[in-house]
Amino acid sequence: MRLRTAHTMKKVLFTNAEYANSLDQLDKLLQEAEQVPNADHKVLIYQILQHFDSIHREPLSRIFQAVQNYPALKEELVKDPTTSRLLTLYDIIAEEEANGHLDDRTIAFIPEDQVKMLSPQRKKDWLELGDIDSFENQKLYAKNYEKVNFLISRIGADFFAVQNQCDGSFLPIDQGRIEEHLLICPWHGCKYDIRTGLSVNQPDKKLVTFPVQIEEGGLLKVEIAY
């Protein structure tokens, strides 16, 4: 009697056409996700996608690194329309390298630079920022901790901390201004409620906010996730 191992793999899980159809469905869903009106839900969707991206991108790039010494195998991977598509989506090979083996569809995938910018949060630290009296009212103070750029602002007796980067852009906003509870981006005028991070004039935009705390004696602390 021949025993089958529990790990016998089906040779083909999807045909090329089914794979292509799946890509089309993914693209459609990503475009629909762009239209989600609630900014928190949108952030959540992107965070889930970014975690999926991270857990695939690194091992995939290591696998491809490992096949570099096997030119025939590498060529087979690049020639296959499904693997070449995956390798280009994760920026492991350039589209030109897969030339002739890809169809002409474009997919709204997460660019690598954004993945780096919003890599999974692993740790949280409470950071001491000094005495509250060292912060002037309605001014913006740019700070950095563990590669997280953030802003501190004092409005009356309250303190707020938000990311120092306009949503959807790489531009910092520490040269912006505060009007009442609004933080106004210096570049194109996006207005954020500094208490919630939500934009009041562009509802799909939101800044990450960080918890702040004032210790007895006036020591200001902020909790940074990184």
Ligand code: FES
């Ligand atoms: S960069 Fe902030 S509104 Fe454009």
